[in-house]
Amino acid sequence: MAKKVATHQITEKECRQFKSRLASIRIAQDFILSNLVGQTRFYFYQDGSAVNWLEVRFQKNNFMHLCGVTYLGGPHRFWEDLLNQRLSFESIRLKNDGSHCRNYKLSRK
Numbered sequence: 529m530a531k532k533v534a535t536h537q538i539t540e541k542e543c544r545q546f547k548s549r550l551a552s553i554r555i556a557q558d559f560i561l562s563n564l565v566g567q568t569r570f571y572f573y574q575d576g577s578a579v580n581w582l583e584v585r586f587q588k589n590n591f592m593h594l595c596g597v598t599y600l601g602g603p604h605r606f607w608e609d610l611l612n613q614r615l616s617f618e619s620i621r622l623k624n625d626g627s628h629c630r631n632y633k634l635s636r637k
Contacts (some may be wrong), residue, residue: 535598535621543617550615557591557610596623 538546564586571582589603591610599606602620609615 533598534624536624538617538620538622542622543620546617546620553595554610556594558609560586561588561611583633596626597621598623 531585540617561607565588568583568585571584573580573582588607592599593607597606598621599609601609601616606615636637
């Protein structure tokens, strides 16, 4: 069973920060849609002398998690609302672990 992540309603300050990053988030969404959705990628890594792999399947429903938010309509609604520029900021909940801030920093690099 998945661990429930603690969240809070987005504050006015956080909303301004989120909105300032919307263009970058949409660029990331477009890239993922064009290059990754529906595909499986394998990532190989070495663990001691063994070579292992991790299989990753990219789906639209995973994008909300990458943004570090939850959305009252769920991950599919988040994807569609963002894609159609109908995002409801009142429906955004930020993860209390600060992952939304870390993910924003990654998207700017």
